[in-house]
Amino acid sequence: MLVLENVISDRGSRYAVAGGPCADGAAAREFLRALRRDKRFARATHNSWALIGREGALKxxxxxxxxxxxxxxxxxxEALSGHIVVVTRWFGGKHLGGDRFRHVREAVRIYLAARETAD
Structure with a gap:
């Protein structure tokens, strides 16, 4: 599991991104359980995720x-299958509107770049 914390901050909201090998929905649930063992991630406002696995696309x-x-x-x-990516947000009290989608996309791109250098 690769976890990158505090990758984006905007108007009080903070973002982290995590990911790792994952084949299906059951493995995704276990991955999220493992991530949430860290109390910071358990208390996060959102842990949004997606994966392209054996069962197809899951999100x-x-x-x-x-x-x-x-x-x-x-x-x-990126044609990345068999891998889950989780974008975590701690809400900072101000709505971000459409910027939240830009931040999610950027967090995933940061993760993918870090993953490439880690391999």
Whole structure:
């Protein structure tokens, strides 16, 4: 599991991104359980995620409407399957409007770049 914390900050909201190998929905649930063992991630406002696995495309917005699809599009663009990406947001008290989608996309791109250098 690769976790990158405090990758983006805007109007009090903070973002982190995590990911790792993941084959299906059951593995995604276990990945999220492991991530949430860290109390900071358990208390986060949103842990949105996506994966292209054996069961096809899976995503979950976790209350951040549309975030899962943004993550999924980035994974599809990179043709990355068998890998989950989770974008975590701690809400800072001010609504970000459409900027939240830009931040989710940027967080995924930061993760993908870090993953490449880690390999």
């Amino acid at each position: 979950n917005d976790d209350g951040e409407a549309g975030a899962g699809m943004v993550i999924l599009r980035e994974l599809d663009r």
